[in-house]
Amino acid sequence: xxxxxxxxxxxxxxxxxxxxxxxxxxxxxxxxxxxxxxxxxxxxxxxxxxxxxxxxxxxxxxxxxxxxxxxxxxxxxxxxxxxxxxxxxxxxxxxxxxxxxxxxxxxxxxxxxxxxxxxxxxxxxxxxxxxxxxxxxxxxxxxxxxxxxxxxxxxxxxxxxxxxxxxxxxxxxxxxxxxxxxxxxxxxxxxxxxxxxxxxxxxxxxxxxxxxxxxxxxxxxxxxxxxxxxxxxxxxxxxxxxxxxxxxxxxxxxxxxxxxxxxxxxxxxxxxxxxxxxxxxxxxxxxxxxxxxxxxxxxxxxxxxxxxxxxxxxxxxxxxxxxxxxxxxxxxxxxxxxxxxxxxxxxxxxxxxxxxxxxxxxxxxxxxxxxxxxxxxxxxxxxxxxxxxxxxxxxxxxxxxxxxxxx
Numbered sequence: 447x448x449x450x451x452x453x454x455x456x457x458x459x460x461x462x463x464x465x466x467x468x469x470x471x472x473x474x475x476x477x478x479x480x481x482x483x484x485x486x487x488x489x490x491x492x493x494x495x496x497x498x499x500x501x502x503x504x505x506x507x508x509x510x511x512x513x514x515x516x517x518x519x520x521x522x523x524x525x526x527x528x529x530x531x532x533x534x535x536x537x538x539x540x541x542x543x544x545x546x547x548x549x550x551x552x553x554x555x556x557x558x559x560x561x562x563x564x565x566x567x568x569x570x571x572x573x574x575x576x577x578x579x580x581x582x583x584x585x586x587x588x589x590x591x592x593x594x595x596x597x598x599x600x601x602x603x604x605x606x607x608x609x610x611x612x613x614x615x616x617x618x619x620x621x622x623x624x625x626x627x628x629x630x631x632x633x634x635x636x637x638x639x640x641x642x643x644x645x646x647x648x649x650x651x652x653x654x655x656x657x658x659x660x661x662x663x664x665x666x667x668x669x670x671x672x673x674x675x676x677x678x679x680x681x682x683x684x685x686x687x688x689x690x691x692x693x694x695x696x697x698x699x700x701x702x703x704x705x706x707x708x709x710x711x712x713x714x715x716x717x718x719x720x721x722x723x724x725x726x727x728x729x730x731x732x733x734x735x736x737x738x739x740x741x742x743x744x745x746x747x748x749x750x751x752x753x754x755x756x757x758x759x760x761x762x763x764x765x766x767x768x769x770x771x772x773x774x775x776x777x778x779x780x781x782x783x784x785x786x787x788x789x790x791x792x793x794x795x796x797x798x799x800x801x802x803x804x805x806x807x808x809x810x811x812x813x814x815x816x817x818x819x820x821x822x823x824x825x826x827x828x829x830x831x832x833x834x835x836x837x838x839x840x841x842x843x844x845x846x847x848x849x850x851x852x853x
Contacts, residue, residue, distance in 0.1 A: 613642025
């Protein structure tokens with residue numbers, strides 16, 4: 447059996463490409479004995495690996511090109527974007543089965559989750575003054591409830607049902623996409639939507655020989671408002687005052703304001719906070735293996751691969767509870783975690799301290815957390831889920847909140 451994966455973007459085709467998303471998915475399929483390669487947009491780039499196939503946009507939209515690839519199925523990382531509808535149709539016309547994958551939370555439409563959609567403009571621009579958020583919300587909602595239904599919702603729904611299967615990365619997203627398709631295309635079409643997480647590399651794994659430490663890790667593009675660096679450092683400062691032994695490792699590009707904050711801390715506290723910058727995945731995995739908790743300060747996320755990686759290494763999570771953080775709700779449910787009810791430093795620090803206390807009391811089992819996460823997210827498990835979905839024409843049944851749907 448030959449299954450191709452495809453991300454219609456011109457990424458570099460080296461090892462980084464094959465460590466995530468469509469590249470990692472292809473390797474996962476290969477690891478379970480499937481003939482698989484990954485397709486990406488031409489032109490070729492220096493450092494492309496032999497397992498990558500480059501194609502022009504025109505070729506991707508041509509059924510004859512896909513026939514020449516002799517694929518039984520294609521896993522298209524379309525992200526439900528209608529701009530790739532011609533590619534989806536070409537794959538179907540070639541005779542190959544089409545399985546699409548998306549990683550976002552599907553709150554863009556009033557048909558998927560009306561309360562969350564109404565709060566989206568407000569929530570996604572949390573850093574702006576209240577009057578500006580109010581104007582944004584007031585301006586967008588009349589459009590999304592009228593013209594947007596035709597220009598956004600229906601094209602997305604058509605994209606979702608264009609193939610044989612549509613994989614949403616979290617249970618909340620499954621429910622929302624199913625709701626959208628049920629309204630626009632009927633109940634039977636909605637069963638095309640299934641729970642298929644984004645894959646995590648198999649080197650993210652719990653190591654029982656590495657002792658868990660009183661250590662919290664955070665990962666993010668801290669220059670991006672979405673990651674809420676001010677909330678992170680305010681939360682850490684409260685925990686530093688409350689817990690004299692807890693240490694922090696912060697990965698990703700560090701902002702000048704974060705460095706200034708770190709320099710203002712007393713020496714005994716600044717020594718407990720380490721800025722690690724960007725590091726290779728293998729080094730990140732080693733830090734996860736030592737840590738007890740991943741702390742997430744984000745305002746919104748899709749499938750949030752970073753917390754899935756940490757869970758595979760036996761970490762529990764601490765973050766904010768929100769419809770825009772559906773992955774964290776799921777991760778806390780199937781693994782272990784504490785979620786703050788408010789996006790404040792006080793609430794998030796209290797949630798993190800609750801989780802740290804649980805580790806101190808011995809009520810967190812890193813081996814169990816890892817086993818549960820691995821059964822969901824490791825690339826080989828995701829590959830088996832994809833293969834099983836392709837091989838059957840029966841709709842996915844059961845409760846999409848149950849993680850065992852992906853086993």
